[in-house]
Amino acid sequence: MRELIEQWASAGDPNAMIKLAELCIKEDRLDEAKKLLAQAADKNYRPAAINLARILHDEGNLPEAVTFYKKAVELGDVKAMNVLIDLFPNDNETLDFVLENINKRYDNIYITSAGRFAFGSMRVEEYTPQYGEAVERRRIRNKILQLKAKEA
Amino acid sequence: MMRNEKALLRSAEAGNIKAIKALARRYDKASGRWTDEPNVGESISLSEFFANMEREENEPCKEKAFEWFMRGAQLGDPECMYEVAHRIYDAIGCCKDEEWKSRGKKSFEWYLKSAQAGYVPAMRITAYMYGGLCVEKNEPESFRWYLKAAELGDENSAREVAKCYAKGKGTDKNLAEADKWLAKLSDEDYRSTLHDLAQSSDDDKIMWLDRLIEFGDALALKYKADVYAAEQKFSEALELYIKAGMGDPEGYNQDVLSEALVQSGNIYYTGETGTQSDDLALKYYRLAARKRYIKGMVHCGRLLYDRGELDEAEKYFDYAANHRENFPFVNRINGVAREYMGHICARRGDMAQAYHWYALASEDYNNQAMKLKMADAYFYGDGVPQDVTKAIALYEEAGKYPSHEYFFxxxxxxxxxxKLGEFVDKDSAKAEEHWKELRKLDKEED
Incomplete structure (x- = not known):
């Protein structure tokens, strides 16, 4: 498996870069892992951005971690949104940045029962990953609005 | 042929309407056709539909039935006209190669003739078709026929007349007249007509829902709460959702009432009213889960999982992950529950079982994250035996549409x-094709 991962990562496949970074982390080769994740994040590969942000955060390198949390937020990562507002609850710029990225998506979690038996459409009782993410984004949105209201 | 059958045939041939109808009905019964088949504008339950899907039918008998009904229709019998119209519309024993719209036009002519001859069921269908089905929409004519049928005692038409007056459709809006007709309906019809009115009107929606609430209708509480939630009036919505969900009335769609409990939980979980409370959210999700409502179970499971209460979370996910419904083709896989069963196993260190669940979760059309995860697993042979063909199929499913979460x-x-061509024939053009779409999306976002 390792040979395949190394070969594909060196060819430039961001998916393989993440796998190789995971192996490097297991072997305590953190610098190499970070380099690989940065390269993959640069190719807009979402899992790379959030993973790198976490490593940098654990190392105490907050400014760099924030850069990659923000990148992950731009790529739609809900966990990164949560971390950023927990880190900077009083920073309007960060709150606005997260809010702006939430508002890019259409989230309607309050749906009526009309489409219950509509073939092919989402039924009321269905819990899909998209619905779960939408509920999370709504929670973060409201948290931001409350923080901003408190600040004001 | 028995003696009495011969006599019946002779009588029908001589133009006796009673004999013609009896003969037509005999052929109809012998055809094995679904005799309670819904007519134009009528609906049926899914279970009835499935129960009647695989019938063995006798085509020559259907044709004979049509011929005799047509003979009766041509002799001026309104019931036969109605039967002919129904058969032409649904191509039963006739018009097999004709387009639906052209059949619809022909059938309308017979329905209209039958209605004009005073046959009440035909009046109702004529009115329905004047709503714009296969003929030019003519709301005043539609109303006129509904009114005529209702005045002759047809309860279904009475419902429509009430709706026409309430909405000003085909006649002037007149709530007093609407009330007059609503008062004539049975409790069940009254309730369903008010539901129709609430669903189809924007301006008077709340008024009709309030009438239903006054009548003690539990679903109306939930629907009124939906209206408030859509208007972002969450305090009002919450109060109604709780009231709807906490009642335990019989004879209502329990899923709708359970959904009201889930929405109550959502309002607390997301903090729509200014207070975020996971405990209160969990309380309402649990109440929904107790009603065996799958969404309630998954909500409960997720909250408990985030709190690290894996054993209790597992109970909810296990039920939801294994839940099956009666109708195969509307049966969806609850991929989120299966995914979390996998996460729980992984947190306990049982990776073999975790991948078992992830693989099941990846069968869910909606769960793109699990498709991608299993594609990676098969590609690298990580947790499962390597199988690049399976991996490619899963990558393709995960990246089928730009709206897919993991399309990129x-x-x-x-x-x-x-591009690398290690497992498939090297094809730079195809590689470029995949990437070009991503660049196109990037440009659109910019």
Missing amino acids: EARTKLGWIY
Whole structure:
């Protein structure tokens, strides 16, 4: 498996870069892992951005971690949104940045029962990953609005 | 042929309407046709539909039935006209190669003739078709026929007349007249007519829902709460959702009432009213879960999982992950529950079982994250035996549409698979095709 991962990562496949970074982390080769994740994040590969942000955060390198949390937020990562507002609850710029990225998506979690038996459409009782993410984004949105209201 | 059958045939041939109808009905019964088949504008339950899907039918008998009904219709019998119209519309024993719209036009002519001859069921269908089905929409005519049928005692038409007056459709809006007709309906019809009115009107929606609430209708509480939630009036919505969900009335769609409990939980979980409370959210999700409502179970499971209460979370996910419904083709897989069963096993260190669940979760059309995860697992042989063909199929599913959550990641990988050509024939053009779409999306976002 390792040979395949190394070969594909060196060819430039961001998916393989993440796998190789995971192996490097297991072997305590953190610098190499970070380099690989940065390269993959640069190719807009979402899992790379959030993973790198976490490593940098654990190392105490907050400014760099924030850069990659923000990148992950731009790529739609809900966990990164949560971390950023927990880190900077009083920073309007960060709150606005997260809010702006939430508002890019259409989230309607309050749906009526009309489409219950509509073939092919989402039924009321269905819990899909998209619905779960939408509920999370709504929670973060409201948290931001409350923080901003408190600040004001 | 028995003696009495011969006599019946002779009588029908001589133009006796009673004999013609009896003969037509005999052929109809012998055809094995679904005799309670819904007519134009009528609906049926899914279970009835499935129960009647695989009938063995006798085509010559259907044709004979049509011929005799047509003979009766031509002799001026309104019931036969109605039967002919129904058969032409649904191509039963006739008009097999004709387009639906052209059949619809022909059938309308017979329905209209039958209605004009005073046959009440035909009046109702004529009115329905004047709503714009296969003929030019003519709301005043539609109303006129509904009114005529209602005045002759047809309860279904009475419902429509009430709706026409309430909405000003085909006649002037007149709530007093609407009330007059509503008062004539049975409790069940009264309730369903008010539901129709609430669903189809924007301006008077709340008024009709309030009438239903006054009548003690539990669903109306939930629907009124939906209106408030859509208007972002969450305090009002919450109060109604709780009231709807906490009641335990019989004879209502329990899923709708359970959904009201889930929405109560959502309002607390997301903090719509200014107070975020996971405990209160969990309380309402649990109440929904107790009603065996799958969404309630998954909500409960997720909250408990985030709190690290794995054993209790597992109970909810296990039920939801294994839940099956009666109708195969509307049966959806609850991929989120299966995914979390996998996460729970992984947190306990049982990776073999975790991958078992992830693989099941990846069968869910909606769960793109699990498709991608299993594609990676098969590609690298990580947790499962390596199977690149399976991996490619899963990457393709995960990256099928730009709206897919992991479209970018899946397409990027597919591009590399074709570019490097280790497991498939090297095809730089195909690789470029995958990446070009991603660049196009990037440009659109910019």
